[in-house]
Amino acid sequence: MxxxxxxxxxxxxxxxxxxxxxxxxxxxxxxxxxxxxxxxxxxxxxxxxxxxxxxxxxxxxxxxxxxxxxxxxxxxxxxxxxxxxxxxxxxxxxxxxxxxxxxxxxxxxxxxxxxxxxxxxxxxxxxxHQIGSGKQTSYSIGNLSINEETGEVYKNRNHVILTAKEFQLLLMFCKNPNRILSKNLLYEAIWKEDYLSNENTVMVHIRHLREKIEDTPSKPKFIRTVRGLGYKLVTQENI
The missing domain is CATH 3.40.50.2300 (Response regulator)
Incomplete structure (x- = not known):
């Protein structure tokens, strides 16, 4: 582009x-x-x-x-x-x-x-963040609604204020549902830099994102930690 x-x-x-x-x-x-x-x-x-x-x-x-x-x-x-x-x-x-x-x-x-x-x-x-085709893409996951074009997120129809990086992380998960995303992949995709030893940066942003979108941040139902591998967005329970 x-x-x-x-x-x-x-x-x-x-x-x-x-x-x-x-x-x-x-x-x-x-x-x-x-x-x-x-x-x-x-x-x-x-x-x-x-x-x-x-x-x-x-x-x-x-x-x-x-x-x-x-x-x-x-x-x-x-x-x-x-x-x-x-x-x-x-x-x-x-x-x-x-x-x-x-x-x-x-x-x-x-x-x-x-x-x-x-x-x-x-x-x-x-x-x-330059707008390309202008085509609206929206996601609905549980009680969350995410609009890629407007950058808006709603939880139970209430507007949720996210930082730019938090929104990018959430959008990355929405585009890759039920797929494990490593900290390395997330950091390089969102921050556009080599990962090196920036593990804490991803962890901190994930924690704050959970605090805003999860009902119980300490027991997340959407963004789950896959120990030793990374994180994934769970869109449905696989029991």
Whole structure:
């Protein structure tokens, strides 16, 4: 599929960082890459208000903000938005990465970073999610309804808010029902990177997905763990 540059120019990006030099540099690089609609916030409270009002398509969020940290901002945003969130952090701790991805983040970049790398990651995200034929595909599994075209999920007719990565995982399971999917396969398919030792990333996202779609997350009926092999979506009981 050829990537439509018009899709990039129409996307609204929210940059959240109190370091003005970093924000200005990111904005300059993003505009050179074709992004025309860029909004900025210097603190957590302002970013939450902008998200509610402007509804950005993607958020670049620094963790170390002057008022409230980026993790709390992410949790608040996830109450009303599924827009992908790319974390910026001066910390390179594995625990911080896992925490960020676990509470609803979709990517994590450590400072100092290349602005072009951030721009590439953003473009890659939109390229992977570019609408192709426009044909609607929906899935109904138990009390769940999943719409691929709109990105919406309903449980017992109640709207379920998923992060971008959580929705991609659920969709991957829906397209491969009753099939065991390894952590390696899931990570490389969703994150588009080599698996290496990123086992915790998949586990954390699966746990949070279960918390949102399962009646009893500790005893899931949909996304089952197949010990030593991976996970599978069970669409019917095989006794």
């Amino acid at each position: 050829v990537f439509d540059i018009g899709i990039v120019s129409n996307k609204k990006i929210l940059l959240v960082d109190d370091e003005e030099d970093i924000v200005n540099l990111l904005e300059t690089v993003l505009r050179k890459e074709g992004f025309k609609n860029i909004i900025k916030a210097k603190n957590g409270i302002e970013s939450i208000e902008l998200c509610k009002r402007e509804k950005p398509d993607l958020i670049v969020l620094d963790i170390m903000l002057p008022d409230i940290d980026g993790f709390l901002v992410c949790q608040e945003i996830r109450k009303f938005s599924t827009s992908p969130i790319l974390f910026l952090s001066a910390k390179d701790e594995e625990t911080d990465k896992i925490l960020g991805l676990g509470i609803g983040g979709d990517d994590y970049v450590t400072k100092p970073f290349s602005p072009k790398e951030v721009a590439y990651r953003i473009k890659a995200y939109f390229r992977r």
